[in-house]
Amino acid sequence: MSLLIVLVLFLQAVGALPPDEVIGYLGETVTLPSGADPSRNLTTIEWSIFSNTTWIATRRGKVTKIERIPRFKGRLSLNITSGDLTIRNLRKEDEMKYTVNLDPKQEAKGIRLIIKQHLQKPTIETLFRSAKEGGCWLGLRCSSQDEDVDFSWKIEPPTDPRQTQRERGDIFTFLTNTTTDVQFTCSTSRTKENVSSTFTLKSDKVPTGEARKPLPRNRCTLGFPICFALGFAIPVVLYMCRENISTSC
Numbered sequence: 198m199s200l201l202i203v204l205v206l207f208l209q210a211v212g213a214l215p216p217d218e219v220i221g222y223l224g225e226t227v228t229l230p231s232g233a234d235p236s237r238n239l240t241t242i243e244w245s246i247f248s249n250t251t252w253i254a255t256r257r258g259k260v261t262k263i264e265r266i267p268r269f270k271g272r273l274s275l276n277i278t279s280g281d282l283t284i285r286n287l288r289k290e291d292e293m294k295y296t297v298n299l300d301p302k303q304e305a306k307g308i309r310l311i312i313k314q315h316l317q318k319p320t321i322e323t324l325f326r327s328a329k330e331g332g333c334w335l336g337l338r339c340s341s342q343d344e345d346v347d348f349s350w351k352i353e354p355p356t357d358p359r360q361t362q363r364e365r366g367d368i369f370t371f372l373t374n375t376t377t378d379v380q381f382t383c384s385t386s387r388t389k390e391n392v393s394s395t396f397t398l399k400s401d402k403v404p405t406g407e408a409r410k411p412l413p414r415n416r417c418t419l420g421f422p423i424c425f426a427l428g429f430a431i432p433v434v435l436y437m438c439r440e441n442i443s444t445s446c
């Protein structure tokens with residue numbers, strides 16, 4: 198008796214199953230599974246949309262039709278072995294419920310197609326960067342074109358967590374070790390998706406085009422003294438030397 202009740206409840210639960218959900222991405226391709234028993238040869242495959250059963254792709258006997266309505270023109274293919282329907286070049290309007298009928302008879306199956314857009318890579322901007330005794334203050338902002346994303350930062354090598362503060366996409370940190378590169382990677386994520394961008398704080402700041410050689414100086418204060426020395430102080434000294442060749446130089 199109790200077994201029967203369990204069985205009835207089980208069957209009810211099966212009957213009440215929501216349609217399968219399949220996720221597709223804008224402009225990409227998705228395959229909707231028919232769920233056909235692979236050991237049997239399908240004689241009829243009928244994919245339809247809307248409550249008035251508008252056929253979009255069918256195979257009856259030996260005749261396959263996949264150009265039944267304009268909205269899917271050139272974007273469908275039907276696997277006559279598995280009964281699976283492939284939709285290419287997905288559009289937002291493709292988001293709806295699809296139903297498949299098969300012969301040999303199988304329970305009609307509904308599939309809800311959800312169309313999503315891939316996450317865009319986040320952007321990292323420098324909020325501030327200043328040298329202080331014994332290190333460097335750095336503030337970075339990570340932003341995303343996508344809505345409702347979570348931000349996470351990964352710092353390599355890790356900085357002292359007691360001197361690092363995060364707030365949504367922003368990160369503020371004090372770096373004491375300025376002799377190695379520090380890489381800041383910002384990831385944005387949404388359910389089932391995760392993309393990231395990286396910002397590297399270089400240990401040496403060599404202008405492009407010059408030979409890359411490590412400079413044992415604080416990376417934050419490097420730029421100005423070197424430019425000053427190369428661009429102004431040295432030429433001035435050389436000029437003075439040339440002009441006053443007789444004086445001690």
Ligand SMILES: *[C@@H]1O[C@H](CO)[C@@H](O)[C@H](O)[C@H]1NC(C)=O
Pocket residue numbers: 236237238
């Ligand atoms: C399916 O079709 C193949 C070839 O057309 C045949 O050999 C096979 O016996 C069929 N299977 C069933 C279960 O009807």
Ligand SMILES: *[C@@H]1O[C@H](CO)[C@@H](O)[C@H](O)[C@H]1NC(C)=O
Pocket residue numbers: 247248249251
């Ligand atoms: C079925 O419904 C769709 C949308 O509701 C409509 O565009 C289409 O004309 C209908 N087809 C028939 C045959 O009534």
Ligand SMILES: *[C@@H]1O[C@H](CO)[C@@H](O)[C@H](O)[C@H]1NC(C)=O
Pocket residue numbers: 276277278279
């Ligand atoms: C059709 O589906 C079968 C079974 O899943 C698979 O082996 C075959 O490669 C598919 N054919 C095409 C053209 O995708």
Ligand SMILES: *[C@@H]1O[C@H](CO)[C@@H](O)[C@H](O)[C@H]1NC(C)=O
Pocket residue numbers: 347349351384386391392393
């Ligand atoms: C996203 O991916 C990065 C790198 O693979 C990982 O560090 C981060 O924890 C991931 N975030 C989420 C929320 O899955």
